[in-house]
Structures are given as C-alpha cells and as structure tokens.
Amino acid sequence: MPGGIMGHMLRIDLTAETISVEPLDAETARMWLGGTGLGARLLYDEVPAGVEWDDPENRLIIAAGPLAGTKVHGAGTYSAVTKGPMTNLLGATQANGFFGAYLKQNGYDGIIVQGRARRWLYLFIAEGVLELRSADHLLGKDTWETEGALLEELGYKFRMLSVHGIGQAGEHLVRFAAIAGDQGHVAAHNGVGAVMGSKQLKCIAVARGKQQVPVAHPERLTEYADALFEHAYEFRDRWLARGGTAVGLSDLHKLGSLPVRNYTTSIYPEHEAMNGLTFREHFDGKHTPCWACRMNHLHTGCMTEGRKKGYVGEEPEYEGFAAFGPQVGITDQSAAFWLSNLADRYAVDLNEAGWLLGWVLECVERGILDRERDLDGLDLKWDDEDSLAELLRKISLREGCGDWLAEGVMRAAQHVGRGAEALAVFTKKGASPRGHDHRGRWTELLDTCVGNTSTIEATAGADPVDNLPVEPVKNRFDPIDVSRFVGQINGRRQFDDSLGVCRFDSQDLLLELHTFNAATGLSYSPLDALRKGRQIVHLMRAFNARHGLTAEVEEPSPRYVSNPQDGGALDSHPEQAWPIMKRNYYRTMGWDEDTGMPLPETLRELDLEELIPAFA
Numbered sequence: 001m002p003g004g005i006m007g008h009m010l011r012i013d014l015t016a017e018t019i020s021v022e023p024l025d026a027e028t029a030r031m032w033l034g035g036t037g038l039g040a041r042l043l044y045d046e047v048p049a050g051v052e053w054d055d056p057e058n059r060l061i062i063a064a065g066p067l068a069g070t071k072v073h074g075a076g077t078y079s080a081v082t083k084g085p086m087t088n089l090l091g092a093t094q095a096n097g098f099f100g101a102y103l104k105q106n107g108y109d110g111i112i113v114q115g116r117a118r119r120w121l122y123l124f125i126a127e128g129v130l131e132l133r134s135a136d137h138l139l140g141k142d143t144w145e146t147e148g149a150l151l152e153e154l155g156y157k158f159r160m161l162s163v164h165g166i167g168q169a170g171e172h173l174v175r176f177a178a179i180a181g182d183q184g185h186v187a188a189h190n191g192v193g194a195v196m197g198s199k200q201l202k203c204i205a206v207a208r209g210k211q212q213v214p215v216a217h218p219e220r221l222t223e224y225a226d227a228l229f230e231h232a233y234e235f236r237d238r239w240l241a242r243g244g245t246a247v248g249l250s251d252l253h254k255l256g257s258l259p260v261r262n263y264t265t266s267i268y269p270e271h272e273a274m275n276g277l278t279f280r281e282h283f284d285g286k287h288t289p290c291w292a293c294r295m296n297h298l299h300t301g302c303m304t305e306g307r308k309k310g311y312v313g314e315e316p317e318y319e320g321f322a323a324f325g326p327q328v329g330i331t332d333q334s335a336a337f338w339l340s341n342l343a344d345r346y347a348v349d350l351n352e353a354g355w356l357l358g359w360v361l362e363c364v365e366r367g368i369l370d371r372e373r374d375l376d377g378l379d380l381k382w383d384d385e386d387s388l389a390e391l392l393r394k395i396s397l398r399e400g401c402g403d404w405l406a407e408g409v410m411r412a413a414q415h416v417g418r419g420a421e422a423l424a425v426f427t428k429k430g431a432s433p434r435g436h437d438h439r440g441r442w443t444e445l446l447d448t449c450v451g452n453t454s455t456i457e458a459t460a461g462a463d464p465v466d467n468l469p470v471e472p473v474k475n476r477f478d479p480i481d482v483s484r485f486v487g488q489i490n491g492r493r494q495f496d497d498s499l500g501v502c503r504f505d506s507q508d509l510l511l512e513l514h515t516f517n518a519a520t521g522l523s524y525s526p527l528d529a530l531r532k533g534r535q536i537v538h539l540m541r542a543f544n545a546r547h548g549l550t551a552e553v554e555e556p557s558p559r560y561v562s563n564p565q566d567g568g569a570l571d572s573h574p575e576q577a578w579p580i581m582k583r584n585y586y587r588t589m590g591w592d593e594d595t596g597m598p599l600p601e602t603l604r605e606l607d608l609e610e611l612i613p614a615f616a
Helices: 026-032 035-046 099-105 143-154 189-198 218-243 245-255 276-281 318-324 333-346 350-365 385-397 409-416 442-450 479-489 492-496 509-520 526-546 574-589 600-605 609-615
Strands: 008-013 018-023 060-063 078-083 090-095 110-114 121-126 129-134 161-165 179-181 185-187 201-207 283-287 299-303 312-314
Touching: 018 129, 026 035, 035 060, 035 078, 035 090, 035 110, 035 492, 035 526, 060 189, 078 099, 078 185, 078 189, 090 179, 090 189, 090 526, 099 161, 099 201, 121 143, 143 161, 143 179, 143 201, 143 333, 179 189, 218 245, 218 276, 218 509, 245 276, 245 318, 276 283, 276 318, 276 333, 299 333, 312 333, 318 333, 318 350, 333 350, 333 385, 350 385, 350 409, 442 479, 442 574, 479 574, 492 526, 509 526, 526 609, 600 609
Parallel strands: 008 110, 121 201
Antiparallel strands: 008 018, 060 078, 060 110, 078 090, 090 185, 121 129, 161 179, 161 201, 179 185, 283 299, 299 312
C-alpha cells in the first residue's frame, strides 16, 4: 500500500440503513490516487447507463487524497463525485476546510453513498462510532445552523467536528444545490447537494480523529511541505494573504473578464470598491484557516461600512463578489458580502445563482418577465440586494416562481421562452460557467464547454506551466494557441484534485511532487503527474460517453460566446473563433475532431484499453 492511504472505504446504503467498511486495495489506490481520481473510478464502475441523477442507484462519492490529513498545509480537501442534475453527466467538485483531514484521521479514504433513505438521516463518524441518525430536527436549517446544532448536540467545540451537508436548497432538490460545511467551504458544482438531498441525507459529521496518516518518508515530508507552503504564500506577491482571491477583481475588469450585468456590458466603474484589498479595509474579522494552513486567506467577522454594516459572515471568494456584485449590478461591497453568505447558507452554487439572477434582471428590464405574471409580484431591480435575497430564498425553497428558477439558467430560459434563451449564459450541457466573463478568458471558455467535470477541468487562474514542456498562451485571442494550450495542459489539474490539498497551498508542481513522493513513497516526475491526470480525464469522459455525451452539447449558448461591445475584450469575436478552438482542442487531445471521442490509439498510449468499448 502506498503511503498516504488508510486502506478503508465506508459504504453507506441508505435504503437498508447499513454501514460497511470495505478495503481499498493497493492497486486501485496507486492507479487512481484518491480524491477525484478515485471518485471517478468508483462512479464508472458502479453507475451504469440508464441510472439518472436522482436514482437510488446513483452514487455520491466523497473522497480524500493521499496528502489529506498529513502535515501538508491546507490538506483538509475532499472531492465530491457523482452523476449530477445540471448536466446529467459526471460532476467533480472540491471543498476545503477540515473534512478530508478528519475523515483520514478516522481511518477512511472515502465514503460511497448509495440508495435512498425512507426518512431524513445524518451520518456521524467518530472514534469507535459509525452511525446513521435521524435528521428530522435539522430539516429547514441552513448549513451554518446545522453545524451549530450538531456541535451542541454531539458536545464538540468549534473546529473539532467537521459538518458538511445541504441547506434548504438541497432539501428541495434545487438543481444547483451544493454541499457546504465548516462555515463557508463549499463543493459547489453540478448539483451535488441535490443528489445528497435526493437520498435524504442531510449531512455528514466527522469528528477530529487520532489516527496518523501513514507516510513513507516523514522527515522528508515535513521539509517539503514547509517549502511548498512558503512558495505558495509568496506566490504572486502574497496575493492571497493580502486580499483573498478577490484581490484580482480589478485586474479582471481591465482584461474584460469580469461578468457585468449578464454580459450587457464589460464596464464596471465600481470595480476597485469591490476588490479584496478594499474588503479588508472595511471588515472587522479574524483569520479562520482551513486544516493546518497559515495563508491568511479567509476571515470571519462583520462589515464596518455599507448597506449591510454589522452583518457577520465569512469573507467571500472572488466568485462570490463577482456573482453578487457586478453580475447583478450591486455596487455596495457589504451587500455582495451578505448575498454571498446567504447563498452559502442555503448551499447553492453561487456561480449558477449569479448568472440566474442577472438573467432574470435583464429579462425584467426588457419586458420578457413580468413582475405580477412571472415573479410573484417581486419588484426586482439591479443593485437591490433585498429583492434578490427574497428571490434567492424562494428558489432555495422552490416556492412560487422559485420552483422553475430552481432548474438553473438553461432550463429556466427554455421554460420562459419569449426570447429569454437568447439572453442566457450557459453551456449546452446544462450548467453555467464560473464567475468570469469568458469572452475575455478564452482558455476557460473552451475548458468549461469541453471539460468532463461540469466546470473547468484543465485550467485555473494564471494557468502555470511549471516544469512541464508546455508553452504558455502567447495571445489570449488566438483560437489555435488557446486550444493548443488547453489540450496540452489537461491532466495537470485533475492530478491536483486527486491529492487532497488546496490548490492555493500548492502553486508549484515540482514542490508538490516532492511532497507527494515523500508521502506515498512513489517517484512521480512532472510528466508522470500530467499523464496520471490525463488518465483520469479520459476515465471521466468514458463515463460521460456512456451517459449520453455528444459533441453537439459541448457548445456555449449564443450569449455566452457573443462578441463584447466594450471593455478589455472589445471586438475579440469569440463566436467566430469558437469552432476553430473546439476542433483543434479535440485534435490536440487525440480525439476524433467531429465526435470529440478519444481515438483507440490515444487510449492505448495511456494504458486505458479497457475504455475503448465505451467510445464505440
């Protein structure tokens, strides 16, 4: 067994209300690592074609990685992998905090959830305890309230029990419901919270454990873990420590990559008032770190200025400020802070929520949606957080108009008709993008539409090419250059997502591999890591092909790929570049240029001959 692996999985059969402990064999652990890789393997093996997202036979797999729970900084991450309701394909999404570390400290590498309970339950894991308990008293509570109730009920101090579960949105099967816990850490994409709700599982509570994660070279691991963190802390002029992920909001505005009023413009004059540096000046809080992390990334406290002065919550990530700031016309940072925290408490994907609310506002402005006929009398306006909060509440409870809006942007637009679909930002698989205007960020436009996880798969942030023989993008508006890069780098991020460590604490591939090798006893090179990630990518694509993926749905909506009329991406014409990007990406990946399905020789080169029939 490689180091970093506990060697045990929990299987939760909610139909039978049974819990069993199963071995995780060394071959599987070595091949698929953990996290997203292990989750994808289990999903592929256990969910055949014909099983829908809300079928009891669907699986929700929550898996930590080999670095989770070790001395590596920020190694409390887990991956949630399932067949999700937004795309009816695979979803893979991560949350940081403490859950992944505590799960490993209790002796488990992951949890496989199957079946559907006859009553609402929660799972409690602690030393000597594996129990499914009634969750009736937790129904209707948001994720912060649920955590507080269980801390009191089970007798744990804050941060000694990690509770991750669903809020009201997951209970009501909102398609873009998320799993959230540790007061603001969210596994957001492809409706993982709706899958959890369909199984009538409110949450999973894991106490801090006493078991040590076995590592191959403990002294070497300590040395490299510290070096990895110090590099990440200094990365990009200490950007995270200075202002969180929203520190770059103004830079994105300059590039034309900030989503403003549902793509009706790319100009947001208030961008400096919404960025992370400004937030820290107007926020009275304390650092609330994840597992073993000193990044000074997130804080909890209250706003000292603005329309929601005095509200207490967690510092939003960039995507929270983008979704509930420029995308819905909010100009007051405290209001965006407030809305972002509400979304986390209801446990919805705030990216999808932001696109949905912005689309509704534009439809109201254009007369497509009528206040009385369509929106239960709500007087919705740009830059009005109170009316938007009420709509978010109705969506989370599927109350009134919130019922059809809970289907997400694409399905809501199709429901309305009357030209509403032309205004909607989504991929034709069914989900909306993350919180950027991708017309100024073509790498993520392409990645979002052709990836296999329901969100970006290959890219992230600055897209470093550290220690890999991949040339960075020279021209962000060159379709060949962009698609060549995305195709060549794909695999790098899926390797990361299988390790169980926060990406913000791991910004250099070579240092990450020194740490990984010290923990596992393996000897990965950068090319080995890329290859392993590409194996995971192709396994996910095999699952999606089995469940109906075609090249026809790997497309952006017309508004998503429309030509910007102002801002930093003015007249870049992504709509003209799109067909070129897509075909060249397929070619670069070794896939058929028309169908997007991997060629047999590509699968053989990756030692994945077993997957060839999935693409026949």
